[in-house]
Amino acid sequence: MSSESLQRAQPAPAICRRTILAALGAAGATAALTACGGSDDSSSGSSGSSEPSGSTGSGGGEALAKTSEIPEGGGKVFADQKVVVTQPTAGEFKAFSTTCPHQKQQVNAVDNGLITCPAHGSQFSVTDGSVEKGPATSALAAANITVEGDSITLA
Incomplete structure (x- = not known):
């Protein structure tokens, strides 16, 4: 076999499993941070009146x-x-x-x-x-x- 046919027979380099896991981890962390983000929108009732939606009562809620x-x-x-x-x-x-x-x-x-x-x-x-x-x-x-x-x- 010629060296040219040997080069064609070699498979393409495989993607490292660590690279894939690192990429998935970064994407997951981004999604988690996005999902946990808060909203500055304080409108919450169906009547349109304003509620103290950011404050907490003595019960901690x-x-x-x-x-x-x-x-x-x-x-x-x-x-x-x-x-x-x-x-x-x-x-x-x-x-x-x-x-x-x-x-x-x-x-x-x-x-x-x-x-x-x-x-x-x-x-x-x-x-x-x-x-x-x-x-x-x-x-x-x-x-x-x-x-x-x-x-x-x-x-």
């Missing part, structure tokens, strides 16, 4: 609203925090995830005692998050809040 901002028999969606806070009866406050269990869309309204998902019209009770109208078949997940005085804090 994020302050959501004053109790006076949550209507009796209704509630308010805090889209940035992915929580809806309701007041089924005077002085009783509940919180639920805004993620609809049907297809993981976000509920966006509270009206007439019902929390509504705009995607397919599922409706949930402000009292316990249970399904009032499908297609969802399971309740909204409960969320933890703390009410101290007139302040509602995400726990």
Whole structure:
């Protein structure tokens, strides 16, 4: 065999496994940092009023609203925090995830005692998050809040 045919028969140099792992690690770190980045957007409620969304209450969680901002028999969606806070009866406050269990869309309204998902019209009770109208078949997940005085804090 000639030296020319030997050169053609040699495989192309392989990419080093360390190079691939290093590239994937750098890409993963960039993605993780991007995903963990915060937002300066302080709008969070469906009513358009401003909440103290960057402050913390004495419980260490994020302050959501004053109790006076949550209507009796209704509630308010805090889209940035992915929580809806309701007041089924005077002085009783509940919180639920805004993620609809049907297809993981976000509920966006509270009206007439019902929390509504705009995607397919599922409706949930402000009292316990249970399904009032499908297609969802399971309740909204409960969320933890703390009410101290007139302040509602995400726990």
